[in-house]
Amino acid sequence: MRFSIAISSLAALSPAVAYPASNDASLKSPLPGASPGCANDTSSVRREWSTLNKLERLSFISAVKCLMSKPSQLPHDEAPGALNRYDDFVATHINQTHVIHSNGIFLSWHRHFLHLFEKALQDECRYQGTLPYWNWPWWASDLHHSPLFNGSPTSLGGDGYFNASSPPRSNGNYTFPRGSGGGCVHSGPFANTTVHFKNTKGIPSTTPADKLTYAPHCLSRDLNNLIASKYCSQARVDGILESSNIGTFQSLLSDFVPDTDIMGPHNGGHYAIGNNMQDQFASPSDPSFWLHHAMIDLLWTVWQAKDPKQRQYALQGTVTSLNKPPSQNATLTYQLDFGYLDAKQEVWKLMDVQRDIYDYSYEYAEGVAQPEDYDH
Ligand SMILES: *[C@@H]1O[C@H](CO)[C@@H](O)[C@H](O)[C@H]1NC(C)=O
Ligand SMILES: *[C@@H]1O[C@H](CO)[C@@H](O)[C@H](O)[C@H]1NC(C)=O
Ligand SMILES: *[C@@H]1O[C@H](CO)[C@@H](O)[C@H](O)[C@H]1NC(C)=O
Numbered sequence: 001m002r003f004s005i006a007i008s009s010l011a012a013l014s015p016a017v018a019y020p021a022s023n024d025a026s027l028k029s030p031l032p033g034a035s036p037g038c039a040n041d042t043s044s045v046r047r048e049w050s051t052l053n054k055l056e057r058l059s060f061i062s063a064v065k066c067l068m069s070k071p072s073q074l075p076h077d078e079a080p081g082a083l084n085r086y087d088d089f090v091a092t093h094i095n096q097t098h099v100i101h102s103n104g105i106f107l108s109w110h111r112h113f114l115h116l117f118e119k120a121l122q123d124e125c126r127y128q129g130t131l132p133y134w135n136w137p138w139w140a141s142d143l144h145h146s147p148l149f150n151g152s153p154t155s156l157g158g159d160g161y162f163n164a165s166s167p168p169r170s171n172g173n174y175t176f177p178r179g180s181g182g183g184c185v186h187s188g189p190f191a192n193t194t195v196h197f198k199n200t201k202g203i204p205s206t207t208p209a210d211k212l213t214y215a216p217h218c219l220s221r222d223l224n225n226l227i228a229s230k231y232c233s234q235a236r237v238d239g240i241l242e243s244s245n246i247g248t249f250q251s252l253l254s255d256f257v258p259d260t261d262i263m264g265p266h267n268g269g270h271y272a273i274g275n276n277m278q279d280q281f282a283s284p285s286d287p288s289f290w291l292h293h294a295m296i297d298l299l300w301t302v303w304q305a306k307d308p309k310q311r312q313y314a315l316q317g318t319v320t321s322l323n324k325p326p327s328q329n330a331t332l333t334y335q336l337d338f339g340y341l342d343a344k345q346e347v348w349k350l351m352d353v354q355r356d357i358y359d360y361s362y363e364y365a366e367g368v369a370q371p372e373d374y375d376h
């Protein structure tokens with residue numbers, strides 16, 4: 001059932017709806033060495049962008065800009081496009097793209113990638129908040145007026161300028177309807193932001209050789225409410241949360257069938273924002289990447305908590321994107337590579353947000369509609 005709820009009462013609801021509720025001692029990690037986190041620590045609750053007050057939104061924005069102002073820590077010859085610390089995250093994603101999508105480690109790799117980014121904001125830029133998320137259905141019918149993309153000083157910037165010759169989005173020979181921008185982002189805190197890696201269009205079968213070279217251009221967007229409404233709807237979210245197994249969950253979330261309009265909200269969110277966000281390799285160049293992927297991580301977390309015994313450590317799929325080239329199945333002891341950002345991590349450590357290296361939860365009430373009186 002959907003209902004509207006004032007934001008003050010949503011905050012009051014939060015202890016009851018923070019996920020996961022499962023600090024169930026009987027749920028043992030399948031491997032030794034696991035330790036339970038501190039489940040009730042409210043300082044590590046991730047919240048929807050609109051439920052942050054203006055000051056909290058500004059502090060996230062300034063922490064992101066702080067990372068963009070710190071020097072890169074990557075070897076310059078390996079990633080000449082990485083000019084700053086923020087770019088180190090983009091470079092790492094680009095470098096791993098062919099092994100972290102459409103497979104059995106997509107969810108765990110990205111969960112840890114988000115955690116490392118959140119930690120960098122906190123440890124290197126004194127950010128005191130948590131990574132916010134973007135509750136897709138709340139804003140899907142009107143991205144332009146959403147608190148995330150309305151172009152105000154407390155947004156992540158608005159649409160790009162309209163550019164009639166900017167090419168429409170396509171998926172092989174299927175072409176999506178055009179959005180309202182296509183050019184450089186011109187309003188809000190990330191107006192005129194220069195991003196440093198090449199924007200790769202489409203989904204090439206091989207990784208571009210120049211993927212980490214310096215290819216500066218403006219951060220651009222092409223907001224598209226038709227795409228957001230179709231692919232990021234409440235019905236999609238509900239369907240994903242009703243998945244009976246991890247294979248169905250992954251498929252409803254991320255399947256993207258070539259030459260068709262069939263895709264889930266994972267790609268739907270990337271395509272709804274367009275341009276840099278639509279680039280499978282360098283999409284973290286757009287700061288909205290983190291909030292989009294936090295929603296994905298939220299859904300995985302909520303879905304896992306519905307039946308922890310069956311779902312907490314469930315895996316399906318291999319360790320290459322679309323299994324090209326063919327590879328082994330993902331296993332709990334498979335080691336994920338985070339390049340220079342972190343040591344390699346075994347998959348099992350990344351599967352429970354309140355055990356081992358993690359200690360966070362999401363403030364989220366299933367099926368609750370967009371708040372009417374958030375702090376604009
Ligand atoms: C967390 O909160 C729940 C419900 O309020 C309580 O039952 C539980 O004991 C708390 N756990 C810890 C570790 O404080
Ligand atoms: C509009 O898009 C076209 C095609 O991508 C590009 O060549 C052109 O430079 C863009 N125009 C502006 C003003 O950004
Ligand atoms: C689009 O591609 C699919 C698969 O390659 C093909 O079957 C179909 O005929 C193509 N459609 C057009 C209009 O070219």
Ligand SMILES: *[C@@H]1O[C@H](CO)[C@@H](O)[C@H](O)[C@H]1NC(C)=O
Nearest residue numbers: 185186187188190191192193
């Ligand atoms: C962006 O750059 C253009 C051209 O340099 C300038 O006119 C405009 O004021 C800048 N906008 C913002 C919001 O900084």
Ligand SMILES: *[C@@H]1O[C@H](CO)[C@@H](O)[C@H](O)[C@H]1NC(C)=O
Nearest residue numbers: 315316317318327328329330
């Ligand atoms: C990989 O997993 C699939 C089921 O998801 C299974 O059919 C297949 O046998 C597994 N392959 C190996 C090598 O274990």
Ligand SMILES: *[C@@H]1O[C@H](CO)[C@@H](O)[C@H](O)[C@H]1NC(C)=O
Nearest residue numbers: 074078079091092095339340
């Ligand atoms: C990219 O991946 C290769 C192969 O794993 C690795 O040798 C290299 O250090 C990585 N570069 C970056 C910038 O992560």
